Amino acid sequence: MKLLAFGQTGQVAQELTRLGVQTLGRAEADLTDPLKCAALIAATDADAVINAAAYTAVDKAEEEEATAHLVNAKAPAAMAQTCAAKNIPFVHISTDYVFDGSGEASWTPDAPTAPLGAYGRTKLAGEEAVRAAGGTHAIMRTAWVFSAHGANFVKTMLRLGAERDSLSIVADQIGGPTPARDIAAACVTMAEALVADPGKSGTYHFAGSPDASWADFAREIFDQADLQCAVTDIPSSAYPTPAERPKNSRLDCTSTEVVFGLQRPNWRAGLAEVLEHLHNS
Numbered sequence: 001m002k003l004l005a006f007g008q009t010g011q012v013a014q015e016l017t018r019l020g021v022q023t024l025g026r027a028e029a030d031l032t033d034p035l036k037c038a039a040l041i042a043a044t045d046a047d048a049v050i051n052a053a054a055y056t057a058v059d060k061a062e063e064e065e066a067t068a069h070l071v072n073a074k075a076p077a078a079m080a081q082t083c084a085a086k087n088i089p090f091v092h093i094s095t096d097y098v099f100d101g102s103g104e105a106s107w108t109p110d111a112p113t114a115p116l117g118a119y120g121r122t123k124l125a126g127e128e129a130v131r132a133a134g135g136t137h138a139i140m141r142t143a144w145v146f147s148a149h150g151a152n153f154v155k156t157m158l159r160l161g162a163e164r165d166s167l168s169i170v171a172d173q174i175g176g177p178t179p180a181r182d183i184a185a186a187c188v189t190m191a192e193a194l195v196a197d198p199g200k201s202g203t204y205h206f207a208g209s210p211d212a213s214w215a216d217f218a219r220e221i222f223d224q225a226d227l228q229c230a231v232t233d234i235p236s237s238a239y240p241t242p243a244e245r246p247k248n249s250r251l252d253c254t255s256t257e258v259v260f261g262l263q264r265p266n267w268r269a270g271l272a273e274v275l276e277h278l279h280n281s
Contacts (some may be wrong), residue, residue, distance in 0.1 A: 003191055004046035006037065006079065007053030011147040012093060015184035016052055029053075031071040034078035041082040048089040048191035051076055052184070058097070058119045059242040065118040072122035077129030084135025089194035089201075091187050096143040096175060096207070098124040101246020104174075106211075108252045109141070109203040117243040127203070136198040138190040140183070140256075143207045143249045144217075146270075147180035148277040153214070157221045158278070161229040171215035171233035175249030176207030179270030186262050193260055200259050205251035208267030220268060224275055 007013030008025030017023050029037050031053050041049055055061060055071040076092055083090035097120035098113045115121045127139050146154040160167055186206050193200055212220075215233045222229045236245060256262050 001048070001192055001195065002046045003048050003050060003188065004041070004044050005050040005052050006031070007051070009150070010052055010054070010056075011145050011150050011152065011180035012183045012187070013052040014149045015147065015181045016050065016187065019184055019188060021050070021188065022046070031075040032067065034070070034075040037075050038078040038082040041079060041086065046088065047195050048091065049079060049083050050091045050187045050191060051079055052093055052187065054093065055122065056119070058117070061118040061122065062242045065122065068118055068122040069125060073125035073129055076126040077133065080130040080133035080135060080137060083137070084133045087135070089136040089138070089191055089198070090130065091138045091140065091191045091194070092126065092130050093183070093187070094127050094139050094141045095120070095123050096141060096246060096249040096251060098127065098141065099246055099249075101248045103248055104250070106250040106252035107205070109205055109255060116246060119243060136194050136201050138194055138201065139203040140187065140190065141203070141205050141251060142178050142183055143175045143251060144177040145180050145183065146177055146274065148274045148281070149180070153217065154221055154271065154274060157218050158225055158227070161222050161225065161227040164229060166230040166232060167218065168232045168234045168238070169215040169218045170236050170239055171213045172235050173245055173247050173249065174211050174213050176209055176211050176251060176264065177217050177267040178206070178208040179265055179267060179274065181273070182208070182265035182270060186260070189260055189262060204256040204259070205253045206256050206262060207251040207253060207264060208270065209264035211250050220271060224271055
């Protein structure tokens, strides 16, 4: 089966490349030019398309919402419409930021959305556009992505943990850290399943297990990396950012396992693989 993916330098896109998926970088497919993205799909002979590209600078999006909307909403809309016209499935990656982070219950795919900031608003607009296109699709919401590539929490903690004896880390935001490699593999599984059965179209959640706080995540990183850096729990209010983060990013992934047979990946095992990769490279 031939798959085409948008994105080349992002964490998930790099893992898709490692899986043998053809990926399109910014030079070929600039998401600020939705019509060009649509034309690339119109010309492809791929059996399905995956969108692993996005505007992900959460804080910067507060000042650049128009650009974020173009990349996160307008481009996926054009992609989904063209996929629908060609009658091929479209897999689109979304985020826990479409929720307001209230309560402690895990968010189900049909739970009410209420983004707290610009990034979440633009990603939600992208979801709505994909559904409105009317084609075969899977919207995969995920959270707290990490890998050996690019900028992410794991690599930041490894750098800071080697420089300092202690760090204060937010402990009142809870979510499921998710290895990019598992997200990429899940996207491929979903795409293949949708080709076989378009009736599996819908919105799904895929996040690592078990749920943890950023402080918990940091401790595990330091333990596995054998870094002697103490972690002090702090509330979000002690670490203000331009964009408000959802405190509850727990995602209910039940339907993803039922429909696609995809279980939540163990993020501690994924972390061990990332650390080994970084050590060997």
